[in-house]
Amino acid sequence: MSKNRKMKLYVVMALAMPVLAGACKGKGSTGDKTAPPPQLPVVQLEQKDTSLQESYVASIEAIKNVEIRARVAGFLEKIFVDEGQPVKKGQPLFQISSQEYAAELARCKAALNSAEAEARAAKLEMDRVKILVDKKIITASEYDLSQARVKAAQAKIEEAASLKSNAETKLSYTYIRAPFDGMIDRIPLKTGSLVTEGALLTALSDLQSVYAYFSVSENEYLQYIQLPANKQQESRTVQLTLADGSHYPHEGRIETIEGEIEEGTGSIAFRAKFANPNRVLRHGGTGKVLLNTAMENALLVPQKAVFEIQDKSFVYVVGKDNRVKQRSFVPKTRIADCYIVQSGLLPGDKVVFEGIQSLQEGVAIDPQLVSADSLSLDKG
Secondary structure, eight states, X not given: OOHHHHHHHHHHHHHHHXXXXXXXXXXXXXXXXXXXXXXXXXXXXXEEEEEEEEEEEEEEEEEEEEEEEOSSOEEEEEEOOOTTOEEOTTOEEEEEOOHHHHHHHHHHHHHHHHHHHHHHHHHHHHHHHHHHHHTTSSOHHHHHHHHHHHHHHHHHHHHHHHHXXXXXXXXXXXXXXXXXXXXXXXXXXOTTOEEOTTOEEEEEEEEEEEEEEEEXXXXXXXXXXXXXXXXHHHHTEEEEEETTSOBOSSOEEEEEEOSSOBTTTTEEEEEEEEEOTTOOSOTTOEEEEEEEEEEEEEEEXXXXXXXXXXXXXXXXXXXXXXXXXXEEEEEEEEXXXXXXEEESOOTTOEEEOSOGGGOOTTOBOEEEEEOGGGGOGGGO
């Protein structure tokens, strides 16, 4: 192709391009119309007085739980109770063979009687010697000797009486009674078993009320004790969720706080007391204690409005020009379907409540203000 012909072709193409561009523009002329901004629900943040509820794993313990152990050796002759049986204070529980202890007591009684007889004889001898001394028939040293014999006899009486008392005590240990009202635990031995001194016979739990022990962080502990006196009293009332997830019907009350913060975990133990009239709660059980802490002027943001980027929490805040802007904030804690704001957001801020997945920084929206009741924690 000649050089002149090529130049003519380029000129024709250059002239044709604006015409084609105009044709294309005419075809897509509907794109000139700007789409209206999306309508999205927006909530205005408010401060509210509310109650913060936290749950803590709790271990349940009987107010009194003691091991019943044998204090003397022997054969287990009788078991008067069964496992899981409620008993009253003083009720018989076990009988250990007592023949040898009864025989020992009889020997001790005989020894005491003999010592008392020796003492009486020594006293009579002392009185006789005194008469002879007064008549100067014998010397005074004989009287001193008779007095020493009387004192020795008295000492034998005291020793025999002590042995008798010890034998009586051992005999009493063969008949074991309940030290208080409670519930019998497992009985590992059976009738006829040889029992050694100190052997475990069973355990007894007082279940009229129980303790629930739970640990809170040092930070939560400091927040709790710094509450005003009236708010702290309100926060002492707690609820209990049982291991199966059911709600325990009786409220508990925090009675005391442990004296030291555990170094390894940085936590401190609280103790709450719960009434247990139906004996539902047992020693060694578990559950969750629900602790309500009153909070004044808490700033709440709905969970639906929050998204996370690299472990940081963000919301879309609507500006005066109805354009959204990402803003990070620090949540203090989460409760029900809301976060309590620690920092980063202010009362009066308007945040997008729903539809945040499709938003981008700087996009304009048509905000539809929804009621702040969406933030109510009473639902939880």
